[in-house]
Amino acid sequence: MIRSILKSLLKTDAYPEEVTAVELIQTHVSYIFLTDRQAYKIKKPVDFGFLNFSTIDRRRFYCNEEVRLNRRLCPDIYEGVVELRETPQGAAFHGIGAILDYAVKMKRLPADRMLDKLVADGDITAATMREISRIIAEFHRSAPTSATIADHGRPERIMYNWQENFDQMVPFEDTTLPADEREFIRSWVTRFAAEHENVFQQRVDDGFIRECDGDIHLENICLDNGAIHIFDCIEFNDRFRCCDTSADIAFLLMDLDFHGRHDLADDVIDEYVSVSGDAGVVALIDFYKIYRAFVRGKVESFRLNDSAIQQEEQTLAKNRAIRYFRLARGYIERRRLKPTLFITCGLMGTGKSTLTSQLAFELGVASCNSDVVRKQMAGIPAG
Incomplete structure (x- = not known):
């Protein structure tokens, strides 16, 4: 039928x-x-x-x-x-x-004005990202809260969501997330949650658990004729929509990292803190970016079981899932690193930029290209 x-x-x-x-x-x-x-x-x-x-x-x-x-x-x-x-x-x-x-x-909405495409094409400015951040901060400021909503921010409720994610990824350990990788992330998440239980509770007590959007990533934002449309929020489950405002903005930050735009992610969080006045939001940002990357990897993995989706698209979904899980691990690895500077050098065409880009993605860190920096210092367009 x-x-x-x-x-x-x-x-x-x-x-x-x-x-x-x-x-x-x-x-x-x-x-x-x-x-x-x-x-x-x-x-x-x-x-x-x-x-x-x-x-x-x-x-x-x-x-x-x-x-x-x-x-x-x-x-x-x-x-x-x-x-x-x-x-x-x-x-x-x-x-x-x-x-x-x-x-x-x-x-x-016009497909060529979706934020994921604009970011991929380099057709987005820091000013626009700051405007988007202001909209989200104001939305969070006015979003409702209550005892029922705040309950979703308690550590045990957060860990329930995590455990559900881990359980749902067991069938995919031969395709997108090997068992040892899943257990590595589970171990870190469990330890972090236990060590920061007071931080999660303080966020609840301070009123930062709100009825948020729950799905703010690049594909769900469109810039059309001067208007910013943030669409397709979570409607199907209150416990995914009602969350810490930190978890909501972390989705956008993670997706910018996924697309290699750590600079824009920095602009977004700086503006968000300035507008919201919520300096405490940064305490849990990495934790929630790991969560968001894991969830995106899970959603892409689910597509592998949908017989209505063509094989070519399933292959793309599998590759995206693997990259999201790598990003989640990269956030963890970055937190374990002491302040570190990596420098790549070599002859022209030997793969310096490729290696640097992959390393930056795996660790979730920013990268600088000396050719671009020299042009910026001289006032020459980087293109």
């Missing part, structure tokens, strides 16, 4: 507005149909334990939650929840036939 629905929704007459072309994108939990001006997002009938879309009633509920929660940071993009109905021509987002499912209807 799902295949017939997908086939029907690739037809232009399945939509209430004029449509000339339809494109289907899949994540591990959603089918997203892109038309000329809109995006229709249908939740897959999956149950991962921490995420349960297995019934139509659940999917309807979480569609409504997705719209409600995302309108906090992205009010102009989320248009509402629409019904997917049966028609003589097949499934469609119009008509009066039986309801087959529900979808979130959004304005379509």
